[in-house]
Amino acid sequence: MLHSLIVRAMPLVPRPIMRRVAARYIAGETLEQALEKVEALARAGYPGVLDLLGEDIQREEEARDALATYRSTADGIAARGLDCHVSVKPTHFGLNLDPDLAGELYDDLAAHCGELGLFLRVEMEDHPTTDATLALFERLRRDHANVGIVLQSRLLRTPEDIDSLACEGLDVRMVKGVYLEPEAIAHTDPEPIRAAFVAACERLWRSGARVCLATHDQALGARLILALGKLGRRVEDYEFQVLMGVQEQLWEHWRAAGHPVRVYVPFGPQWRAYSQRRLSHNPDLLKAVVGNLLR
Ligand SMILES: Cc1cc2nc3c(=O)[nH]c(=O)nc-3n(C[C@H](O)[C@H](O)[C@H](O)COP(=O)(O)OP(=O)(O)OC[C@H]3O[C@@H](n4cnc5c(N)ncnc54)[C@H](O)[C@@H]3O)c2cc1C
Structure with a gap:
């Protein structure tokens, strides 16, 4: 209530x-504010990820505007020489409106980022979009090596998705999943979601993938660090990813223990909605x- x-x-x-x-x-409403935040984090020793806030757009024009801002974001990152990449929600590029449009815009941005030597992450949204997002990612990575995906440990389908995605150079951001999904297709209690997170990371590492551990759950982090040691993973095989403003003391704790930590920085005029x-x-x-x- x-x-x-x-x-x-x-x-x-x-x-x-x-x-x-x-x-x-x-970070703010403007790209300039976002880049300043990423620079400040870089001075503190943290690389970044930039996300233009927005999702589920209803008009093609909005998706094309988002692409233009993402292209400028990539230009700004490259001009400042930052260790940072961009991360895009499929429905922000119009996945629910027209999957071909979303594919075209991701393709354009991946090519632009590729020319600048930058990486592009395809994010994962709620379950009605999962199949279309994975199909889009499969097409995208045929032409671009600089793209990665997000998988959610909450979803029961994730182990199968890992097996079908497995290929050289796969880069996955593993998350619990922010969307509350129906019991028939998802774990709904905290402990099974954590256990599935660890199992998914182990499965990914065994298949040769690089895994970004996106969580602020300290107990889960400790289990993941144990799994890293057990599988003999090196620092190139993973990083922690955290959200700007959330549990900063944990970032310090992980970094002090020698684990790489990258900070996700959202920005844009859509922040309130x-x-x-x-x-x-x-x-x-x-x-x-x-x-x-x-x-
Ligand atoms: C870098 C990054 C990228 C992500 N990308 C996606 C994505 O593409 N798709 C997707 O479905 N989900 C995404 N998520 C969200 C993720 O799925 C979880 O919903 C979120 O991280 C909370 O789960 P947790 O593992 O941090 O554990 P929790 O147990 O939920 O959180 C641990 C503690 O962290 C704090 N905390 C966690 N989240 C927040 C917050 N937002 N604000 C304030 N405090 C918080 C709380 O104090 C909480 O007690 C992303 C998360 C991160 C860190």
Whole structure:
């Protein structure tokens, strides 16, 4: 009940207050602000990932505008010589509108990033988009070596997806999955989601993939570090990935122990709509954000 009350009240919170709360998690509205944040993180020893906020666009023009901003983002990263890449949600490039359009835009961005020596990550959204996203990624990687994908340990299908994706040079960001999925197709309790995360990473490492461990769950991190040792993985085979503003002391802890840590930096004018949508769909996320702010 508290969750739905807070969610209903969110649109009433004045913009400056919302902006102040969001500032911890979102670099700003402009590309310039985002690049400055990535530079600041680089000075502190953390490489970055840039994400232009937006999803489920309804018009082709919006998808093409997103592509233009991502191309400028790649140019900005290259011009500043940053260790950073870009990460794109398929529905931000119009996957739900027209999968061919999304394929065309990813192809354009992958080629542009390739010319600049940069990497491009295809993100994973809710389960109705999984098949189309994997098909898009399979097509994309035929022509581009600089692309990677995201897999979600919550989904029961993930071990099979790992087996069908296996190939030389596969680069996967492993996540729990932020979308709450139906019981018939997903683990719904925390421990099975963690166990599936570790098992998926081991399966990926055995198949020769590089795995980005995107989590702020310290206990899960400890299990992943044990698995890394057990399988004799080297520092080239993995990195931790974390969200800007979330559990910074954990980044330090991992980095001090010699593990690479990369920070995901979201930006863009859509920050308010995006944050509200995300918080309203996932009560655990709202709890985490409020808990973080209180701490
Ligand atoms: C770099 C990165 C990229 C991601 N990309 C995707 C993607 O493409 N697709 C997808 O489905 N999911 C993605 N996720 C989200 C992921 O699936 C999880 O929903 C999210 O990371 C929370 O799970 P956790 O493993 O951190 O563990 P949890 O147990 O959920 O979190 C551990 C602790 O971290 C804190 N915390 C976690 N998340 C937040 C937050 N957002 N704000 C404030 N505090 C928080 C809380 O204090 C919590 O107690 C990504 C996550 C990261 C870190």
